[in-house]
Amino acid sequence: MSPSSRRRLPPRAVDAAAYLQAFVLSGVATVLVTRAFLRATGYPQLGGGGLHIAHVLWGGLLMTVGLGVALVFLGGAARMTGAVLAGIGFGLFIDEVGKFVTAGTDYFYRPAAGIIYAVFALLVVITQALRERMRLTPGERVANALDVIVGGVGRGLTDRRRVATLRLVRGAGPEVESAVSALLDVVPRREPPPRRFWQPWAHRLRDALIRLTAQRWVVLLVVAYLVVEPVATVVAVATEGVTGELDQAGEWGAVLGVSASAVVAGVLSIRAAFLLRNDRRAAFRLFKLALLVDLLFGQIFNFTVNQFDAVTGLAVDLLLLAVVTAEHRRLVRQS
Numbered sequence: 001m002s003p004s005s006r007r008r009l010p011p012r013a014v015d016a017a018a019y020l021q022a023f024v025l026s027g028v029a030t031v032l033v034t035r036a037f038l039r040a041t042g043y044p045q046l047g048g049g050g051l052h053i054a055h056v057l058w059g060g061l062l063m064t065v066g067l068g069v070a071l072v073f074l075g076g077a078a079r080m081t082g083a084v085l086a087g088i089g090f091g092l093f094i095d096e097v098g099k100f101v102t103a104g105t106d107y108f109y110r111p112a113a114g115i116i117y118a119v120f121a122l123l124v125v126i127t128q129a130l131r132e133r134m135r136l137t138p139g140e141r142v143a144n145a146l147d148v149i150v151g152g153v154g155r156g157l158t159d160r161r162r163v164a165t166l167r168l169v170r171g172a173g174p175e176v177e178s179a180v181s182a183l184l185d186v187v188p189r190r191e192p193p194p195r196r197f198w199q200p201w202a203h204r205l206r207d208a209l210i211r212l213t214a215q216r217w218v219v220l221l222v223v224a225y226l227v228v229e230p231v232a233t234v235v236a237v238a239t240e241g242v243t244g245e246l247d248q249a250g251e252w253g254a255v256l257g258v259s260a261s262a263v264v265a266g267v268l269s270i271r272a273a274f275l276l277r278n279d280r281r282a283a284f285r286l287f288k289l290a291l292l293v294d295l296l297f298g299q300i301f302n303f304t305v306n307q308f309d310a311v312t313g314l315a316v317d318l319l320l321l322a323v324v325t326a327e328h329r330r331l332v333r334q335s
Contacts, residue, residue, distance in 0.1 A: 011143035014168065017131035019079050023087035024123045030091025031116060035308050056096040062089030075151020094119055114254065114304035117314075121296055141168045142176055149183050156190030213326035222323045226287055227273050230266030230294075234259055254304035261298030265290040281335060284328040291321045 013019065034055065038044075045052045066086030070079050098112030099105040136144070145168040148161065157165070162184050169180045212218055237259045272286035295317055302310045 011140040012134065012136060013076075013079070013147075014136060014141070014144040015076055015079075016134065017127050019083040020123065020127040020130065022080055022083040023090070024120060024127060026084045026087030027091035027094070027123075028120055030088045031095050032308070032311065034092065034095050054096060054099070055092045056099070059089040059092030059095075062086070062092065065089070074147075075155075076148065077151065077155070110307065111254070111304045113307045113310070114300045114302075117303040117310075118300045121300070125296070138172050142172050142180070145169045145180050146183075149180070149187055152187045152190075156188040157184070158190050158192045160192065209322065210326070213323045214330075218323060219327050222320050223273065223276070223287065226269040226290060226320065226324075227266075230262040230269060230290075233262040234266065237262075254301040257301030258298055258305060261294055261301065265293045265298065268293065281328070281331040284324055284331060287324045288321070288328055291317060291324060295321070 063086045066082040066084070066089060068082075069085060070082030072078075094116050096107060097115050098107050098109035101112070101115070102109050145165045148157070148165045148168075152161070165184060166177070166181065169177050237255060268286050268290035272283040272290065275283035275286065295314075299310065299314055299317065302313060306313075
């Protein structure tokens with residue numbers, strides 16, 4: 001995008017990726033909690049006398065409330081609250097997608113799980129693209145600094161937030177930096193919030209995962225799994241085709257999709273395994289690509305075949321991606 005066309009658009013929020021991430025995470029959590037609750041309670045219905053209040057309506061209400069919060073109140077806290085509320089509402093909405101893509105309004109339509117996963121996968125890709133590629137112009141950084149100041153007029157700003165705000169306008173010119181500093185002096189100071197009881201545990205878990213991804217035996221185990229698992233998937237599908245078990249599959253297209261994704265991921269992983277001795281950096285780049293193929297394509301069909309039981313496989317893939325990404329970053333730093 002050219003600078004002239006960029007100037008015609010409103011300034012972008014520096015925390016846009018964080019707002020989108022909160023939206024996606026709250027939406028995913030809502031779908032999983034809703035499905036688990038409905039399965040545990042036997043899929044109850046709200047209403048009576050022939051009425052059924054579908055939770056898609058509650059979803060629309062929460063999305064409206066979230067949008068209202070973001071529209072009515074100023075500051076990043078209001079946007080984050082709106083993103084979470086809208087994400088919960090979107091999760092309730094998208095959970096009933098099966099009713100709106102079938103003539104019989106079938107909540108249990110098997111491809112619905114794959115559709116839900118595909119929607120959230122696309123949102124994750126958009127969020128990651130924003131996080132990695134968005135570079136704010138000097139004018140946008142100044143606009144975000146002023147937005148932080150406006151949001152802090154009522155609640156105050158912590159010292160850490162003040163430093164971050166001054167960092168936003170660094171390089172914008174002495175007049176701008178002086179003006180922003182003077183505005184910050186007017187905003188009341190606020191003490192940082194007390195440490196939440198779960199934060200030490202979260203830090204310990206993060207540190208443990210970082211240490212785990214650095215272990216050589218873990219990396220080797222992940223490499224072995226990435227080579228063997230897609231080959232085993234293709235062999236299993238071929239075996240079921242020969243024995244006739246595949247004839248009973250309800251979603252042939254999804255089974256073929258899982259197989260095709262496994263073939264691509266397997267080829268990439270085997271090629272990466274051959275590169276390990278001479279070019280580990282390129283090898284782990286291919287391992288990461290193989291995992292992304294499975295996450296962005298294979299899991300869509302996997303959710304269609306296995307429904308929400310595929311969440312376990314998704315969690316394994318995410319853990320593998322964390323290990324492979326950490327190793328690839330280490331190799332990049334070394335080179």
